[in-house]
Amino acid sequence: MKRFIVGISGASGVIYAQRFLQKVAKHNKTEIHLIVTANAQAIVRHELGEKADLSHLAFRTYAPDDLMAPICSGSFPTDGMIVIPCSMKTLAGLATGFADNLLLRAADVTMKEKRPLLLVPREMPLSPIHLDNMLKLANWGAHIIPACPGFYHLPKNLDDLIDQFVFRIMDILGLKSPIQRWGHRFSS
Numbered sequence: 684m685k686r687f688i689v690g691i692s693g694a695s696g697v698i699y700a701q702r703f704l705q706k707v708a709k710h711n712k713t714e715i716h717l718i719v720t721a722n723a724q725a726i727v728r729h730e731l732g733e734k735a736d737l738s739h740l741a742f743r744t745y746a747p748d749d750l751m752a753p754i755c756s757g758s759f760p761t762d763g764m765i766v767i768p769c770s771m772k773t774l775a776g777l778a779t780g781f782a783d784n785l786l787l788r789a790a791d792v793t794m795k796e797k798r799p800l801l802l803v804p805r806e807m808p809l810s811p812i813h814l815d816n817m818l819k820l821a822n823w824g825a826h827i828i829p830a831c832p833g834f835y836h837l838p839k840n841l842d843d844l845i846d847q848f849v850f851r852i853m854d855i856l857g858l859k860s861p862i863q864r865w866g867h868r869f870s871s
């Protein structure tokens with residue numbers, strides 16, 4: 684069974700995280716260790732509703748200030764981590780090694796252990812600082828996966844758009860999904 688850390692930071696687009704967790708749980712046996720930053724918790728309430736609960740989709744959920752958690756240490760083995768969505772503040776923390784919360788520390792550990800680190804930045808427009816931080820992290824091996832869904836599979840609604848985006852991420856992590864692959868004919 685694969686084990687991943689999922690970090691949700693305070694950017695718009697927390698629906699990507701919710702859908703990712705749902706689809707991973709539906710199509711795979713995985714152990715998900717979840718961290719939702721304080722700002723992300725407020726955005727989850729705003730964008731997904733007061734009653735939204737993501738923790739039931741995880742094996743274990745950690746408080747973002749729990750710097751004693753097992754995932755703080757490289758001795759705790761994982762198959763990688765995804766930050767979805769990734770705020771520009773969290774991106775900056777990662778690019779400078781400023782690990783002052785559990786999400787940043789776990790991602791810092793993932794990088795130092797050379798495990799897959801996937802970042803789904805969400806901001807527009809992007810400043811030179813944002814772009815510079817992304818380039819640094821990409822050069823150090825992180826996968827930069829901007830929250831930019833494609834349209835070539837001819838989505839009929841928002842669900843189709845979000846699903847195909849999270850299936851692409853699951854592909855990168857080596858997880859099973861019903862992704863629509865280019866080369867098949869899509870009909871409108």
Ligand SMILES: Cc1cc2nc3c(=O)[nH]c(=O)nc-3n(C[C@H](O)[C@H](O)[C@H](O)COP(=O)(O)O)c2cc1C
Pocket residue numbers: 691692693694695696720721722723726729769770771772773805806
């Ligand atoms: C409703 C709302 C939406 C936000 N969306 C974004 C966003 O898309 N991208 C971003 O970088 N910051 C966004 N922010 C700002 C971040 O939440 C803020 O920079 C925060 O410090 C991020 O902290 P965290 O990364 O520790 O969660 C948003 C804030 C609010 C209140």
